[in-house]
Amino acid sequence: MKAITLRRYGGLDALTLEEVPDPTPTEGEALVAIEAAAVNHLDLDLRDGSSRLPLELPHILGLEGAGRVRSLPDDYDGPLGVGDRVLIIEDLPCGTCARCRAGRGNLCEQGEWTGVGRQGTYAELIAVPCAGLLPLPEQRSAAEWATVQGTFGTAWHMLVSRGNVRPDEWVLVNAVGSGIGSAALQVASLAGAKVIATAGSAAKLERARELGASATVDYSRESIGEMVTEVTAGAGVDLVFEHVGGQVFVDSLAAIRVGGRMVTCGAHGGEQVDLDVIELFRAERQIIGSMSTTVDEVRHVVAMVGAGRLDPVIDRELPLAEAAEAHRILADRQAYGKVVLVVDAPSKT
Numbered sequence: 001m002k003a004i005t006l007r008r009y010g011g012l013d014a015l016t017l018e019e020v021p022d023p024t025p026t027e028g029e030a031l032v033a034i035e036a037a038a039v040n041h042l043d044l045d046l047r048d049g050s051s052r053l054p055l056e057l058p059h060i061l062g063l064e065g066a067g068r069v070r071s072l073p074d075d076y077d078g079p080l081g082v083g084d085r086v087l088i089i090e091d092l093p094c095g096t097c098a099r100c101r102a103g104r105g106n107l108c109e110q111g112e113w114t115g116v117g118r119q120g121t122y123a124e125l126i127a128v129p130c131a132g133l134l135p136l137p138e139q140r141s142a143a144e145w146a147t148v149q150g151t152f153g154t155a156w157h158m159l160v161s162r163g164n165v166r167p168d169e170w171v172l173v174n175a176v177g178s179g180i181g182s183a184a185l186q187v188a189s190l191a192g193a194k195v196i197a198t199a200g201s202a203a204k205l206e207r208a209r210e211l212g213a214s215a216t217v218d219y220s221r222e223s224i225g226e227m228v229t230e231v232t233a234g235a236g237v238d239l240v241f242e243h244v245g246g247q248v249f250v251d252s253l254a255a256i257r258v259g260g261r262m263v264t265c266g267a268h269g270g271e272q273v274d275l276d277v278i279e280l281f282r283a284e285r286q287i288i289g290s291m292s293t294t295v296d297e298v299r300h301v302v303a304m305v306g307a308g309r310l311d312p313v314i315d316r317e318l319p320l321a322e323a324a325e326a327h328r329i330l331a332d333r334q335a336y337g338k339v340v341l342v343v344d345a346p347s348k349t
């Protein structure tokens with residue numbers, strides 16, 4: 001099969017399209033012909049070695065993907081059939097450890113992580129444990145489905161499960177043009193909250209307003225604090241959807257009302273920040289960590305997308321061979337929504 005193979009940590013030129021042996025499913029695994037692989041910002045960090053997640057090289061990147069079942073184990077008796085369209089669960093929990101038993105499978109340390117500990121989705125074929133495949137409706141494209149887990153799954157976990165978003169709350173959604181930012185705008189709106197969206201360009205903010213944001217902040221030239229004060233009549237926001245880090249994290253924290261909260265899942269803009277502890281506790285603000293999403297949440301957002309209540313936002317689709325260009329677009333923050341690699345069906349062998 002063809003696959004984007006990483007042989008060393010590095011820049012865009014470390015991504016090369018190669019002919020590699022087809023994966024061989026082991027016990028309990030299905031073979032899936034990948035139709036689309038959504039590019040995740042973590043893929044970039046894994047590529048350049050900054051992710052704090054060591055890879056076994058050579059490696060095939062790709063956390064997110066959708067495709068069609070090519071083969072199933074001889075003894076398989078579940079709901080899937082050959083030819084069915086499926087979502088590949090990005091981080092399949094073990095199901096038996098204390099965290100899994102407590103319903104916190106997203107924090108499982110013994111799980112199967114596609115594109116990190118296992119082969120990823122930047123390839124024509126992938127072997128996946130059958131338990132890690134979710135059947136998908138046919139009414140949307142594979143590219144749209146490939147984005148659902150990393151965007152709506154993550155945003156749902158952050159805003160609903162961790163952030164407890166409520167109707168009429170003011171929610172600050174940072175970097176609204178990113179995959180998860182554009183998803184957070186929809187999830188917060190669906191919950192009945194009002195969104196103040198931030199981004200670094202006027203074009204992205206105009207798009208965010210078209211998609212439902214009540215107010216916007218261009219953080220390349222406007223102050224988050226001043227704009228939030230103006231929009232909320234001095235009160236501050238109830239909840240911050242944060243995944244930027246650095247100064248944006250600091251400014252957003254200061255924009256939260258007394259008793260409000262921030263949920264964070266990313267820090268590309270700076271992993272270490274100055275924190276005024278006195279301000280934090282006197283105002284009883286909460287900073288809440290959020291990691292990935294659970295399988296139940298993914299199942300839920302798949303149903304919501306299938307029902308038309310959430311709508312995947314795709315910036316562009318590129319052929320698998322242009323993985324490096326996809327990484328460049330993400331790194332340059334040019335996209336509004338997800339960048340997806342579309343994979344042609346491999347010839348049957």
Ligand SMILES: [Zn+2]
Binds near residue numbers: 095099100108110
């Ligand atoms: Zn577990």
